[in-house]
Amino acid sequence: MAERLLEYFARAKELGGILAVTKLAMISKISSPRAKGLPDSPENVKVLEDALAQLRRELGK
């Protein structure tokens, strides 16, 4: 159900470990435990996509 959403958390972890995952949750306002229960709707995917893009910018990657 939330495979795509969880992928974003995994990518964040690859980018910066726990801190990056935490940061992704902060930016998107979606925690990873909560993401597990959300559907992979286009809206939810977009939120995490945008959050990840912002994370990359902040990390300079």
Added chain:
Amino acid sequence: MRLGPKIISSFMGFIVMFGAVSTAATSIILDRRMQREVETSEVAFARSLATRLFKVVKDKEVPTITDTLLDELALRPEKLEYLLVLDATGHRLAHTFVSPIPERLSSVNGPFDAVGYRVERLRGDSINAVDVSVPVLEGISPIGSVHVGIRGEYLEAIKHDLVRMTLVATGAMGILAFLVALWLTRRIVLPIRQLTEVANRLSAGILDVQLPGLKSKDEIQELEGSLESVLAAVSTLMAELGQQTPIAGVPDVENAHRLGADVVPEGRNG
């Protein structure tokens, strides 16, 4: 004091202070206006009476003077307390009294100032009036004086009515202010209270909280957004840490304690 009562009492306090200042200012301004009103209209009336009575004052025709004074008094009984005519030596020629004349009036006869009239407040000893007096002149020589007594109650009633109206207006504004404050309380204080509750639960380590979902499009909604971010971050961190191997040598329970969870470590009895 809580935020709600603080807002309400601030509003009410402002209105009450405003009302008090307005009332005091109105009272002071009215006092001055009354004084000016007396000095302009009643001095004019006294002068007109002095002109009309000149001949009969000179001839000391007491019944005719009395007749005129009583007729004038009958025209404005609510405003005039008395009318009095003195001769050149200050003795009473005619008056409109129907009961013993107050002692205080025996001393209201003195030289007129440069503007040609005197205004004197008389209070006490069964009289409450403003005495306006002008000379009766034969050329430049006074042959008597006309005294117009304006009822103190008349002047005070006008001021009283206006001050009372100010107070009523203040009261109405106070009620309005109270209602506005009440409305503001609901719009601001309630959401803040809800978010405070969330923050308190968060600070107690309880992550299972529901945000109110505000739609006010203001700073409070922004605050809610920030709280939501923090909540998401903390939840994620807790989840990640829970998955990771605990820090070597540090029991799980200590790791959890660092996040503020309400856990009693093994071996440490309270």
Added chain:
Amino acid sequence: MQCFLVAGAWAAMTATLIGCEPSTTVPQNRAPGVSPFEIRIGSSSALTGQANFLGTQLLHGSEAWLNEVNAKGGIRGRKITIVSLDDGYEPARAVTMTQKLLVEEDVLALFDFVGTPTSVKVLPLVNRARVPLLGLLTGAEALRTPLSPWVFHVRDSYYAEAEGAIALFVDRLKLQRIGIIYQQDAFGQAVLSGVQLALARRRLQPTAAESFARGTLEVARACDAMKSAGAEAVVLVGTYAPLAKAVKTSHDAGFTPWFDTVSFVGTEAYARELVDKQRIDKANYARLIVTQVVPSPYAEEFPGVQEYRALVHKYFSEDAPNYVALEGFINAKVLTAILERAGQNLDRDSLVHAAESVQDLDVGIGTPITFGPADHVGLHGVYYSRLHVDGTFRLATPEEISP
């Protein structure tokens, strides 16, 4: 801190409001005119001038009774003092005299005022001062309607006297042409109105109505007008001197209608003017009528009238009995009855309440006196008196009066 500020502000506003309340003057503690041993009553009347007979005789009649009451200890130990001032039947002087009584003489009530123009002029002062006024020698409607809470009349009204005169002339004597000569003042207007109303009730109007200047004897023009109009009866309104002159002038011109006047004329003085000064022909005496509001001062059948004669003889032996003095005597009896009813706590208000509670007071004249909250006229009833051959006016019934 905020609570204190709010409370302080409310206190300031309340204090301002209280400070703005119109203050009231403090009422006097003692009732005016009343002390443990005295009750002071003020009178302003015609003691000099054209109506001096009325003022002096009214007071003599009152004082005859009051002296007797005082000799027996007064009212509850308080002697009654009449403070009497002279207004000369002049309205302006009546005002200044009344002011003097109220402001300087410390009187409880006013009493025995004489005349319509004087009493009408004084009425606003009476109402403003809230002082009782009893026993006025006038029947003017202006002093009765609207009702003043402070004024009490013993005698009946001029309207009643006018109705009596017109009833005699029109209903009894079947006359139709009624004229009126009146003095130009409130008194004249008052009786004129009464005559007009009485005639209107019979679908008649005055055949002629003429006035003369108050205080003068200029009645010739008015008499000519009555003669020209063919009046069968003429109502005369004024003081005794000009009225007697009017009768004489008419008779000299061969004009001998019925003449009537109201009780205010001073019947005995009128008789003396007619008989002694104007020397009216005795043949015409019988057509000279005066309406009265009290019985004859010579009546034998009324104990009150006998008492009047006895006391007037005791205290004013030079006075002959007369209608005006009898009226003053009755006024004084009513006054003392009211003072007695008012009780020990006597003041102006209790005096008024006592007056309004008088029911069927018997003063010995055959007709009781009653007042009420809506009725401040004590006596109702009109008598007729006719000039007798002996030169005095004697009471006569309508049946005794014939053409």
